[in-house]
Amino acid sequence: MPPSNNHGARDPAAIVILTGAGVSAESGIDTFRAADGLWEQHRIEDVATPEGFRRDPALVHRFYDARRVAVQRAEPNAAHRALARLDAEWRGDLLIVTQNVDDLHERGGAKRLLHMHGELLSALCAACGERHRWTGPLGDGPACPACSRAALRPDVVWFGEMPYPMERIYRALQRCDLFVSIGTSGAVYPAAGFVAEARASGARTLELNLEESEGSALFDETRLGRAGELVPAWVEEVLGAEEG
Numbered sequence: 001m002p003p004s005n006n007h008g009a010r011d012p013a014a015i016v017i018l019t020g021a022g023v024s025a026e027s028g029i030d031t032f033r034a035a036d037g038l039w040e041q042h043r044i045e046d047v048a049t050p051e052g053f054r055r056d057p058a059l060v061h062r063f064y065d066a067r068r069v070a071v072q073r074a075e076p077n078a079a080h081r082a083l084a085r086l087d088a089e090w091r092g093d094l095l096i097v098t099q100n101v102d103d104l105h106e107r108g109g110a111k112r113l114l115h116m117h118g119e120l121l122s123a124l125c126a127a128c129g130e131r132h133r134w135t136g137p138l139g140d141g142p143a144c145p146a147c148s149r150a151a152l153r154p155d156v157v158w159f160g161e162m163p164y165p166m167e168r169i170y171r172a173l174q175r176c177d178l179f180v181s182i183g184t185s186g187a188v189y190p191a192a193g194f195v196a197e198a199r200a201s202g203a204r205t206l207e208l209n210l211e212e213s214e215g216s217a218l219f220d221e222t223r224l225g226r227a228g229e230l231v232p233a234w235v236e237e238v239l240g241a242e243e244g
């Protein structure tokens with residue numbers, strides 16, 4: 001589905017892409033909702049909520065410290081690289097909004113990128129709100145380098161917390177001509193609501209996923225398969241149509 005401009009201008013079409021865990025699966029990073037409903041053998045309530053962190057901070061730190069190590073060993077795959085190529089070559093507006101906390105999109109080369117659920121390689125100070133790039137462990141309780149008032153926590157948006165720059169994301173959704181969802185189950189809001197928001201603004205909608213997601217009925221087109229195959233083929237189609 002090459003994008004066409006719905007908004008009457010001569011500019012190339014504006015594209016918003018939402019990615020989820022499925023885009024990193026072929027890099028060896030586990031998705032969240034595998035068949036057993038656990039995330040790396042843990043209940044989501046224990047490791048991805050503020051209540052879980054208050055109850056057992058050592059467990060939560062161990063969990064994210066291990067994820068941080070795993071992510072730094074992983075490599076971007078063909079889907080990350082194809083999206084980076086699109087980012088570099090697409091002349092129109094483009095925004096990649098990822099729910100993933102890994103850094104594989106940026107290591108693949110993407111620039112026009114937002115991490116709506118935070119980043120594993122970042123630490124957040126609960127006292128002053130500063131975010132610090134962080135590649136090592138947090139379990140030994142390092143103090144915030146900016147204010148020294150509190151220990152740092154993972155800079156990951158947990159259930160019940162507000163995702164990162166929602167205003168900017170909604171503005172892009174309202175102006176886009178094409179919305180593409182890649183490798184996400186459509187189970188977690190607000191991201192799961194983006195397709196409806198884009199449709200309401202007149203955008204075409206495309207889903208690339210291994211299996212039908214909870215929101216599949218809302219997409220104009222769904223293509224099923226592995227992101228490492230579907231995404232490069234779609235990017236080729238989009239850039240080829242622009243040249244032709």
Ligand code: OAD
Nearest residue numbers: 020021022025031032033099157183184185209210226227
């Ligand atoms: P999920 O684990 O819920 O969904 C991953 C989706 O990717 C599923 O629909 C899979 O079928 C699909 N998938 C798996 N392998 C794939 C592949 N190789 N190619 C294409 N698709 C594939 O992950 P998300 O939807 O990203 O939030 O989860 C959303 C949020 O829930 C996460 O960001 C996280 C989690 O709790 C927070 O941490 C706040």
